[in-house]
Amino acid sequence: xxxxxxxxxxxxxxxxxxxxxxxxxxxxxxxxxxxxxxxxxxxxxxxxxxxxxxxxxxxxxxxxxxxxxxxxxxxxxxxxxxxxxxxxxxxxxxxxxxxxxxxxxxxxxxxxxxxxxxxxxxxxxxxxxxxxxxxxxxxxxxxxxxxxxxxxxxxxxxxxxxxxxxxxxxxxxxxxxxxxxxxxxxxxxxxxxxxxxxxxxxxxxxxxxxxxx
Numbered sequence: 560x561x562x563x564x565x566x567x568x569x570x571x572x573x574x575x576x577x578x579x580x581x582x583x584x585x586x587x588x589x590x591x592x593x594x595x596x597x598x599x600x601x602x603x604x605x606x607x608x609x610x611x612x613x614x615x616x617x618x619x620x621x622x623x624x625x626x627x628x629x630x631x632x633x634x635x636x637x638x639x640x641x642x643x644x645x646x647x648x649x650x651x652x653x654x655x656x657x658x659x660x661x662x663x664x665x666x667x668x669x670x671x672x673x674x675x676x677x678x679x680x681x682x683x684x685x686x687x688x689x690x691x692x693x694x695x696x697x698x699x700x701x702x703x704x705x706x707x708x709x710x711x712x713x714x715x716x717x718x719x720x721x722x723x724x725x726x727x728x729x730x731x732x733x734x735x736x737x738x739x740x741x742x743x744x745x746x747x748x749x750x751x752x753x754x755x756x757x758x759x760x761x762x763x764x765x766x767x768x769x770x771x772x
Contacts, residue, residue, distance in 0.1 A: 666698035669769040671756040674744060681724045686750040689726045690771055693742040694758060696735040703761050705732045709745040712755045719747035 674691040696702040706729055711719045730743025753771045
């Protein structure tokens with residue numbers, strides 16, 4: 560049998576009803592492109608915001624700790640000045656420095672004092688000045704003593720050599736062992752005011768000066 564393809568079918572309308580055109584189906588709504596991408600960017604922005612807030616808070620906290628540490632440390636203050644320090648310093652500068660006293664147990668100790676002149680027959684009636692000196696050997700080595708090892712200085716600074724055999728109490732020429740001493744006079748020509756006597760151990764050794772008392 561031969562099948563006939565029926566043509567387009569139309570809705571049958573009843574008598575007296577106007578024929579209405581068929582309404583087309585509305586298209587499906589389109590999804591907005593990039594919606595997931597926008598949501599992803601939004602999450603990243605929120606995370607970045609909280610990270611920035613955390614960094615700022617840590618920086619402010621560190622600054623506060625440093626400020627607290629600085630506040631806890633007391634400020635350096637100048638050392639208190641001793642009352643009258645300036646005056647004391649000036650007085651110390653004005654005060655002359657005292658020479659150290661000669662030790663009593665120095666290897667060689669020399670003392671001198673003024674005395675009268677007692678002439679010998681070799682004095683020839685001229686004016687002389689005598690000084691009584693004492694030499695003590697406090698060391699272990701021997702010390703040579705001789706009238707020529709002495710020199711007398713006057714008050715005006717003039718220096719005088721010793722005149723031999725002018726005074727009858729002239730100091731002896733001896734070798735002093737440890738613990739020994741010798742006393743005698745040294746005499747110079749002229750009438751002077753003796754100030755000091757200088758003894759030189761062996762002419763070229765150590766010089767020791769003694770004030771004339």
